[in-house]
Amino acid sequence: MNDRVLPGLFGAAAALAARDLRLLWRRRGDALQPALFALLVIVLFALALGGDADILAGVAAGVLWVAVLLSGLLALDTLFRGDAEDGSLEQWMLAPVPLAWLVLVRTALHWATTALPLLLATPLLAELLQLPRAQLPALLAGLALGTPLLSLLGAVVAALTVGMRRSGILLALLALPLYVPVLVFGAGSVALAAQGQDPGGGLLMLAAGLALALVLAPAAAAAAIRITLN
Template sequence: MKTLGPIELALRLLRRELTVSLRRRTELANPLFFFLIVCTLFPLGLGPSPQILAELAPGILWIVALLSVLMASDALFKGDFDDGTLEQILLSPVPLYTTVLMKTLAHWLLTGVPLTLLSPLLALMLQMPSEGLGALLLSLGCGSLMLSFIAAIGAALTVGLKRGGVLLSLLVLPLFVPVLIFGSAAVQRAVAGMDASSPLALLAALALFFLALAPFAIGGALRVSLDQ
């Protein structure tokens, strides 16, 4: 029997997670509809003034994207826990680090990436100047990756609880705040014609940090949750 290399194994795990997740299309569509609907409601609540909308657009987009990622995170490990797959994952010879890394990346690819690609359309609807679109895409791309890993840690800690959604929000929302601050600051600086490279570089560095180390925390949280 052929032994798979680490890269081939990781790609197969990622493909499996994407295939399984795509079968639950309703769960995948909910965050996107939430993102679209809430951003659409802001012009109705704030009024049609282009200046007010343009000024608030970076913060609005980032806050709603943050909540959309959080909304999709509660079920990240829930299905595997309910059907007993999670216990098999922990007993499997496949490194837990690789498994949770691919599960979280699949979550980001199906949640964070679509939100990022949809954001320029909503930004134009909110009258945000086109100068900030590039920074918006880059900041949301890196930021949503971090949000997915942070949310995955919280989801792993609360996976065994019957009503873990509220506790998940309380655990991860404080950790979302730095990402929100730097992400919206990058877009605001770009809209104002200033150099946005510093907050974008910091977001990229933090994204790589979480990509490398967060799977250890997620795996540890899963072990703790199943040992209870």
């Protein structure tokens, strides 16, 4: 049975990924908006603080985390919106693979196209904000664990609001309380590293949250989609 199930799961994932990447290429201008928004936030913070290295170093980790969080929130409304409008979500429900699997694949693609470019650019952005290099490993580890967790939590909220028109403000209000603990543990781990303490506690909490979200969030989002469309 596994010989049939596994190829079916990976085949569906590959087909969905190929479709999403084609659509992303056609709308590559829109796809760049989250990264450009995050860059704009970081540059404005650097200008507003006057370029003072000591001040920038003290707030660099928090600014980077807030920029990444807000840019992900900006792209969250598009996670399932297009599929709901063109009827693709109904096809997902009729597909011979679990709906939660398709949700997980879509969320992974969303993370790869919105958060991953920022994660790769973090060393350069950290230099712009004068972040001490000793704190960079904690920042990168926190973002590597926290950004997929944000995408998974956001997928549940996006699924709950997919049937509503102009749900942007409601989406933000529902998502922000879920995002705050991730922000606290992520930025807090960098603060501990800045004080010469072990940042492992906050990183372990992010890792535990990510593991739990990988199990529960796709199923919760799939259930929300079924409720919304039925």
